[in-house]
Amino acid sequence: MIKYFPIFGALVVISLASVAILQAELNQFTQLELGTEVRTWGRTVGGKKEYLKACADNDNSNKCIHWSDEKGNVISSTSRSRVFNNGSLIIYSFQKADVGGYFSPDERERVVELSENSFGALPRTLINLIHMFV
Numbered sequence: 340m341i342k343y344f345p346i347f348g349a350l351v352v353i354s355l356a357s358v359a360i361l362q363a364e365l366n367q368f369t370q371l372e373l374g375t376e377v378r379t380w381g382r383t384v385g386g387k388k389e390y391l392k393a394c395a396d397n398d399n400s401n402k403c404i405h406w407s408d409e410k411g412n413v414i415s416s417t418s419r420s421r422v423f424n425n426g427s428l429i430i431y432s433f434q435k436a437d438v439g440g441y442f443s444p445d446e447r448e449r450v451v452e453l454s455e456n457s458f459g460a461l462p463r464t465l466i467n468l469i470h471m472f473v
């Protein structure tokens with residue numbers, strides 16, 4: 340069964356807080372969105388920052404299929420996730436090891452008007468992906 344998480348709806352509702360909490364089910368297809376300009380997803384798992392990049396469909400190099408550190412060294416060699424050129428991050432089979440904070444360095448900066456003639460930028464969105472307890 341394909342399960343699509345309504346992340347756009349969730350982000351619209353709580354966008355000012357910049358933090359979203361999403362529950363994913365074990366072994367289920369999970370899809371995250373932070374905008375179509377996203378090509379790199381990052382996540383903090385077990386205190387470590389890992390990155391996954393969008394690549395051509397036939398490119399199976401490490402940075403496209405394994406979560407890696409900033410230098411490209413593989414951290415989580417799972418091949419369970421993929422980033423697409425439309426910005427989507429797909430975790431094909433969500434596992435407890437995927438619980439963490441998800442973000443993208445490519446997310447467009449969101450400017451808000453604080454008061455008349457005063458503007459500020461919102462911090463990047465953080466999606467806390469948690470395990471759904473059933």
Ligand SMILES: *[C@@H]1O[C@H](CO)[C@@H](O)[C@H](O)[C@H]1NC(C)=O
Binds near residue numbers: 372423425426427
């Ligand atoms: C992005 O592309 C992937 C692969 O084709 C697809 O599975 C996913 O649904 C697409 N995302 C959106 C938001 O359409």
